Amino acid sequence: GAVVSQHPSWVICKSGTSVKIECRSLDFQATTMFWYRQFPKQSLMLMATSNEGSKATYEQGVEKDKFLINHASLTLSTLTVTSAHPEDSSFYICSAVPGLGVADTQYFGPGTRLTVL
Amino acid sequence: AQSVTQLGSHVSVSEGALVLLRCNYSSSVPPYLFWYVQYPNQGLQLLLKYTSAATLVKGINGFEAEFKKSETSFHLTKPSAHMSDAAEYFCAVSLYGGSQGNLIFGKGTKLSVKP
Numbered sequence: 001g002a003v004v005s006q007h008p009s010w011v012i013c014k015s016g017t018s019v020k021i022e023c024r025s026l027d028f029q030a031t032t033m034f035w036y037r038q039f040p041k042q043s044l045m046l047m048a049t050s051n052e053g054s055k056a057t058y059e060q061g062v063e064k065d066k067f068l069i070n071h072a073s074l075t076l077s078t079l080t081v082t083s084a085h086p087e088d089s090s091f092y093i094c095s096a097v098p099g100l101g102v103a104d105t106q107y108f109g110p111g112t113r114l115t116v117l
Numbered sequence: 118a119q120s121v122t123q124l125g126s127h128v129s130v131s132e133g134a135l136v137l138l139r140c141n142y143s144s145s146v147p148p149y150l151f152w153y154v155q156y157p158n159q160g161l162q163l164l165l166k167y168t169s170a171a172t173l174v175k176g177i178n179g180f181e182a183e184f185k186k187s188e189t190s191f192h193l194t195k196p197s198a199h200m201s202d203a204a205e206y207f208c209a210v211s212l213y214g215g216s217q218g219n220l221i222f223g224k225g226t227k228l229s230v231k232p
Contacts, residue, residue, distance in 0.1 A: 006160070046220070093160050108162070113158065
């Protein structure tokens, strides 16, 4: 149980285009989903917290107009990288939390590798 | 503010040997602590978590970790390494549990297992 999927698993796009990444909780409902970014040989850095039905909360230094997050349902959150540039190339990972109890666990998706040419 | 320090960016052990991955945390209040494993080009998989119950936490794949408040440590161990354990391991801390607050990750430790 507690499976999170991401689509696509990898994507290559041209500079200036937009890319949408989907994060789905397959067997549970997630009121909260998180989006992380991971650069090569580095740890995960939280980009934003996505709550179903409300606006996402972005971490300091993350451009909300560039990284659009939509949490339209209890099983789906999307991250759209708008006007992508080569420096946006990274590994994007989402996580989802089943439930609201204290110490609930974040379950991570397999990640999406974005390469911007 | 919370922080996590993982000692050793790369640990190499022989198959069958003890695995010890070190994690020290800094937190002003009792934290929630997690160990995650990441295989190449994959997301993170939860190994185990400490939530203020038992100080010795057993996880999946034979891993366990012990919370030591006096040493502010949460080291990950496995008695006998297997080739399939080769991966990157991340220690993480949260004040409020995984759902309500940020997970602050350490920089990770890459485990290599030699035949």
